[in-house]
Amino acid sequence: MSPDGRRPLVGGNWKMHMLRGEAEEYCRSFVTGLGDVAAEVALFPSHPLLPAVAGALAGSPVGCGGQDIHPEEKGAHTGDVSGPQLVDAGCSWVLCGHSERRQDHGESDELVGQKADAAIRHGLAPLICIGETLEERQANRTFEVLERQLGRALAGRPDPFAVAYEPIWAIGTGETATPEMAQEAHGFLRELLADLVGDEAAAARRILYGGSAKPGNAAELFAQPDIDGFLVGGASLDPESFIAIIRCCG
Numbered sequence: 001m002s003p004d005g006r007r008p009l010v011g012g013n014w015k016m017h018m019l020r021g022e023a024e025e026y027c028r029s030f031v032t033g034l035g036d037v038a039a040e041v042a043l044f045p046s047h048p049l050l051p052a053v054a055g056a057l058a059g060s061p062v063g064c065g066g067q068d069i070h071p072e073e074k075g076a077h078t079g080d081v082s083g084p085q086l087v088d089a090g091c092s093w094v095l096c097g098h099s100e101r102r103q104d105h106g107e108s109d110e111l112v113g114q115k116a117d118a119a120i121r122h123g124l125a126p127l128i129c130i131g132e133t134l135e136e137r138q139a140n141r142t143f144e145v146l147e148r149q150l151g152r153a154l155a156g157r158p159d160p161f162a163v164a165y166e167p168i169w170a171i172g173t174g175e176t177a178t179p180e181m182a183q184e185a186h187g188f189l190r191e192l193l194a195d196l197v198g199d200e201a202a203a204a205r206r207i208l209y210g211g212s213a214k215p216g217n218a219a220e221l222f223a224q225p226d227i228d229g230f231l232v233g234g235a236s237l238d239p240e241s242f243i244a245i246i247r248c249c250g
């Protein structure tokens with residue numbers, strides 16, 4: 001727990017990896033190996049795997065979530081997935097605005113806000129992903145980008161949500177933000193949240209770091225006062241590495 005009472009949160013984003021048999025095998029060894037940990041943990045498999053993963057995690061403290069959500073409840077939206085479908089598949093979380101969706105599918109800040117709204121409406125907790133490109137960082141535009149992305153995604157909403165700060169240049173590249181760089185961004189986001197949703201909600205919201213988090217760098221990142229856990233991509237595909245990262249969180 002942080003001094004403000006925030007329980008660490010660690011998400012495993014499997015992206016477009018794994019088949020059902022591998023996913024079930026992963027969940028068995030993951031749940032057995034995890035034991036008691038301080039952090040809340042959730043897995044984010046791709047949509048076809050959700051029922052199998054939710055089933056394999058049933059009775060364990062590990063939750064699961066979708067990697068995307070459509071703003072509408074149902075309708076003619078081929079290839080999309082709705083909030084009620086995610087809930088029906090056993091989800092309690094959903095990623096909104098992951099940089100790979102912003103890049104591959106042209107998701108705008110406004111659309112990410114609509115997705116977060118839909119999540120809340122259907123009882124899912126949105127994990128809102130934001131972060132700057134390398135060019136934006138080099139042009140000293142990081143804070144401006146974060147302010148725009150978070151402001152538009154939240155639009156003043158005080159409901160429960162979590163934020164993942166994921167500098168795009170660190171995602172899947174093996175290059176991690178230094179603890180100082182990450183804390184600078186997380187501290188900025190905490191202050192921004194206070195302006196957007198008020199001091200109390202800002203102190204309660206969890207801000208995760210994402211971008212090549214691994215067992216070797218997680219402890220010093222987690223030691224920063226405004227880092228409340230991780231969204232992990234590559235290293236979450238191996239249960240042992242993922243467990244090692246989770247154990248760094250208190």
Ligand code: PEP
Pocket residue numbers: 013166170171172173174210211212213231232233234235
């Ligand atoms: C991610 O996909 O959210 C992520 C942080 O990936 P990686 O850990 O592989 O950088």
